[in-house]
Amino acid sequence: MTDQATYTPPKIWTWDKESGGRFANINRPISGATHEKELPVGEHPFQLYSLATPNGVKVTILFEELLELGHKGAEYDAWLINIGEGNQFGSGFVAINPNSKIPALLDRSGPAPIRIFESGAILVHLAEKFGAFLPADPAERAEALSWLFWQMGSAPYLGGGFGHFYAYAPEKFEYPINRFAMEVKRQLDVLDKRLAESEYLGGDVYTVADIATWPWYGALAKGLIYEAGEFLQVQEYKNVQRWTDQIAMRPAVKRGRMVNRAVGDPASQLRERHDASDFLTRHRTSLPLSADNRRSKADHDTAIRCRSALERTHERSFGFGQSHTLIDGHEAVRADKEVAPGTIVGLGERIEPHLLDGRIHMVGREKEDRGRARQRRVTLTACIDMCRADKAAVFEAVTQRFVDCAKDRGIACEID
Numbered sequence: 001m002t003d004q005a006t007y008t009p010p011k012i013w014t015w016d017k018e019s020g021g022r023f024a025n026i027n028r029p030i031s032g033a034t035h036e037k038e039l040p041v042g043e044h045p046f047q048l049y050s051l052a053t054p055n056g057v058k059v060t061i062l063f064e065e066l067l068e069l070g071h072k073g074a075e076y077d078a079w080l081i082n083i084g085e086g087n088q089f090g091s092g093f094v095a096i097n098p099n100s101k102i103p104a105l106l107d108r109s110g111p112a113p114i115r116i117f118e119s120g121a122i123l124v125h126l127a128e129k130f131g132a133f134l135p136a137d138p139a140e141r142a143e144a145l146s147w148l149f150w151q152m153g154s155a156p157y158l159g160g161g162f163g164h165f166y167a168y169a170p171e172k173f174e175y176p177i178n179r180f181a182m183e184v185k186r187q188l189d190v191l192d193k194r195l196a197e198s199e200y201l202g203g204d205v206y207t208v209a210d211i212a213t214w215p216w217y218g219a220l221a222k223g224l225i226y227e228a229g230e231f232l233q234v235q236e237y238k239n240v241q242r243w244t245d246q247i248a249m250r251p252a253v254k255r256g257r258m259v260n261r262a263v264g265d266p267a268s269q270l271r272e273r274h275d276a277s278d279f280l281t282r283h284r285t286s287l288p289l290s291a292d293n294r295r296s297k298a299d300h301d302t303a304i305r306c307r308s309a310l311e312r313t314h315e316r317s318f319g320f321g322q323s324h325t326l327i328d329g330h331e332a333v334r335a336d337k338e339v340a341p342g343t344i345v346g347l348g349e350r351i352e353p354h355l356l357d358g359r360i361h362m363v364g365r366e367k368e369d370r371g372r373a374r375q376r377r378v379t380l381t382a383c384i385d386m387c388r389a390d391k392a393a394v395f396e397a398v399t400q401r402f403v404d405c406a407k408d409r410g411i412a413c414e415i416d
C-alpha cells in the first residue's frame, strides 16, 4: 500500500483486491449475485434474512416488541446470513435485496409476497402494518420519522467512516480518524441534547426512531463497538447513557439482540429464530463447537435440564420513588456472574438458565408508571426449584431481603 502522504490518485480508479483491512475479502465494486443459492423459507408470515449487526438488530428488536405487545401476526422466522462468508451475494438474497446487505425481509402475510430492504424501510413497513411504534398524530409522526431518517443518514459516518478507519483499516491514518471522530462526537452531542429535552427521540413515547438508533449509538455509548468508549469519552453524554440503559432493560430488546447473533458469548447467541420458545431451548445448540465453547455446551445442556425443573412461582410488584435500579449493591449484574442463593440479581436482568441450577433468582421486569413522573414499577419474579416444599417461605424471605436492600441504600420502595 502506498504511503498516504505520497498517494496521488491515478487517472482511472482500478480495483485493488489486496487493499487490506477487515472485510476486504467481501468488498467488491460490482453488484449482483456471485452464486446460485435459494433462501430457506419457514412457516411464519415474515421471513427475515439477517445477522445481529446494529442494522440487523433493529428489525429483530421491532419484531420482538410487536410480539411483546401481543401482535401474533408478527411471528417471524429469522435466518442467518453470514456476510463474512458472502451469503449476501447468493441469488436468493440478491432477489430480495439487490444491494446485497442485511437485513432483508419477505412479507408473506398478504396475497403476494412483498420484499423490503433497508432497515429503515423495514421498520416503517412493520410499524405501519401493525399500527405500533410510530405515532398516528402528524406532528409526533413527523418527529419520529425525522429521527429515524437522522439515524439512517448518520450511522454510515459512524460505521463506514469512524469505525472503519479507527478499528478496521489496515493502518491508522490521522486525517480520517480525526475527521470522523469529530463528526461522531457531534452526532452524540445532537442525541444528548435531544434526550435532555425528551425521554425518547420522538418525544414521550418509544418509537422506531429509538429502535433504529439504540443498536448503533447505545452500543457506542457503552463502548461495545470499535472499542472507542475512552477515545470518544462516551460517558460524558449523560442523556444518551440514561436512554441507552432504559432501552436495554426492555425484554424485547434483550431478546431481539440475541437473534441471528453468531459471535460473542455463546449464551447470547440465537443463530436462527423460528419460535418464541427458541430463546429458552435452542440458543447455542446449533453452534459448531470450538475448543473454547465446549465447556459452555455442557453448561447449556445443564441449563436446559434446569429450566424444565424450575417453575415461575411468585410475582410481586414494587414502586420506587428515587431509583429504578437496585441490585444487591451493584449497578449492573452480568449474566455470567456467580449468584449466591437468595441474591437479588437485578432489575431488568435475566439470568441465564444455566446459572439457575436449583438456586433462587429474581427476574425483574420494569414498567413505567405513566401516572407518576419518573416513578418506576418493577415486577420481580422468583424462580424457585419445584422440589422445594417451602417455596412460599423462601419467596417471603427473598422479598424481605429486597426491601431491606432498598432501605440500606436509602431508596424509597413500596410493595403492592
Ligand SMILES: N[C@@H](CCC(=O)N[C@@H](CS)C(=O)NCC(=O)O)C(=O)O
Pocket (backbone or CB within 6 Å): 026, 027, 053, 054, 055, 056, 083, 088, 100, 101, 102, 103, 117, 118, 119, 120
Ligand atoms: N443502509 C442499510 C445498511 C445495511 C448494511 O450496511 N448492512 C451490512 C451489515 S451492518 C452488510 O450487510 N454488509 C455486507 C456487505 O457490505 O457486503 C440498512 O440500514 O439496511
